[in-house]
Amino acid sequence: MASRSSLVVNARVHLPGSRGRSAVITNNVEYIATREGADRSLTPDDARRAELAERMGLVGYYAERPGSTALFGQDGAVALKDARKELEAADGAIATVVLSVRRDEADELRLACKEDWQRFCRQNLAPALSEAMGVPESSVRWLAAEHENHPSSKHVHVVAWSSDGSFDSLMARNRLERARSDLTGAALRPALAVEHEARDIARTRAVDAARAVPAEEIDVTLPPDGRISYAHLRRWHPDTAKAVDAALELAESKHPELKAANDAYRDSIERCAELKGLGGARRDRYVEDAMGELRSRQANAALRTVAPDRTAPPEKGARRTHRPKEGPATDRRRTRALEAEVRACVTGRDLEEAREAVRGRRPVPESCLRACPSYALSVAKAPIAVGGAVARALMADTGSKGGGRTLSDEVGRKAERILARALMSAISAALRGDAAGVVLAPAKTIVKGIFL
Structure with a gap:
């Protein structure tokens, strides 16, 4: 059964000018590409x-047809001579790096064949290597x-480097351990998904018992009155x-089937924790x-056998209330609109700086917002x-460690959310300054129009 020790990751670094680095280019790549197995x-x-490459007319995209080479990369099969050429440059x-799993666990982890390994590497290697290599x-x-x-194992050999030589x-x-x-x-993740399903089945059986x-x-x-629910009683x-x-x-203690169902659920929960x-x-x-x-x-299931629920039925024909002007739902709508502005305006170096700050759990630089119109107009109204407000928002959002490391796409989404909340703080500060009479009048209508 798969566990945290199922995937073994061994890594070795060959520094510039070392004999090992030259050996990787001349011998190691050929070894992993042509060795029996x-x-x-x-x-x-x-x-x-x-x-797809042929349809797009990418002449020379494949120096060798797929199926004639064991090497693969992020974009497809890689010819041995092309790999050497890129490494030499x-x-x-x-x-x-060598990633290996035990054969008896490969099916459970969905790493049983070349296609499985290609999927896994193309989804996860780049963000993990980015973390390990810095x-x-x-x-x-x-x-x-x-x-x-x-x-006794299935494994994949990986050769990694940086395109700009920064590694x-x-x-x-600590970086290698996080990777x-x-x-x-x-x-x-596949084993955890299976265990989550087993956990849900065990929970249903325990409640039925x-x-x-x-x-x-x-x-x-x-x-004598009030709701009959466990939360209400507590x-x-x-x-x-x-x-x-x-x-x-x-x-x-009286019903073995109830105890067995509870024990099965606890076992599944402990497995998920592992x-x-x-x-x-x-x-x-x-x-x-x-x-x-x-x-x-x-407790709620047992209470239903003792007494019916006393909650009042919903009123028939109840009218929908007007959408509130303030509140969590309104804030979420505004945040979504500002996230769209961030995605449209924060690009290139600013976006990369934001992602790097989130990865390192550092405050996102305020300069990343400079391309957003809402930020520029808010600063024009009340710069101080x-x-x-923006500095406090950026510090609060990235100061918490949260749930641990995230993968690349999650880092990008978190950066967008942080920048959107910072924009919200900027606009709110500008409007509060407007109410206090300390803002510049020419920008008033524009900023309120964006916010509202």
Whole structure:
């Protein structure tokens, strides 16, 4: 069964001028491309990419037809001579990486064949290598080959470098560990999805087992009026909620099927925690929160056997209220509009700086907003107030470590959200300054028009 140790990542760096770097170009690439066991099979993805290249008239796109080379990269099959040529032209260090999984776990992890490895590498290698090498993802270059020659494992050899030569030193230990964690999480994602489904099935069975407990065994005195729900009882009648908990614990000791269902659910939750890489207090909190949520569902199921729900039915023909002018929903609509402005205006170097700041959990530079019209007009209205509000917003959004490392597309979305919230703070500060009479009149109508 797959675990956090299922994917093994071994990395080695060959610095500029070293004998090892020269050996990678002259011998290692040929070794991984031609050794017995290197999978040269034509994958459906290779065929699609080749067909697309031919349709687009990309003459010379493939020096060798897919299926005649074991090497592949981000964009398709790679000929050995082309790989050597690109490596010879590259500056900086070269990293050699081996990713391997046990054969008996390859199917569970969906890494059982060349096409699986191509999918995995093309989705996850660039962001992980960017983290490990300490270079922008846009400059990461890599090529790989899948080998079937080991009796107990399946593995892929990877050669990586930076297009601009900025990768020229050994990998920092903390960066390499984060990259390994990202790759392991990506490899375990299929197994985690299967376990999530098993968890949901186990939870349903546990709730059904609680619903089957006879009503006379749930010997609790319910309040004469009000809602009959576990959450309501915990808030307004805690003694009754404790009595329901005690009744369920007693029923678990009397009904083996209920205990077995609860144990199966706990086992599945602990398995999910293991696949997520949780440990210590985080793991305990994750398991206890899940078991508490199950107890709430079981308590509601048991209460339905004791008394009907007393919630009032919805009024027939109730009219929809007017859309509120303020509130969370309104803020979300405004934020979505500002995210669209960010996507349209923040590009190139500004966007890359924002993503790098999010990756390093540093405040996004305020200069990344300079291309946004809302920001420029807000600064024109109230430069001091807007500058302070934007600085506070950028610091608050990136100061929290949140849920750990994110992959490339998630980093991009987070950067957009942070910049959008900073724009919201800028506009709000400008409007507050307007109310205080400390703004420039010419920009008033334009900024309010953008915001409203």
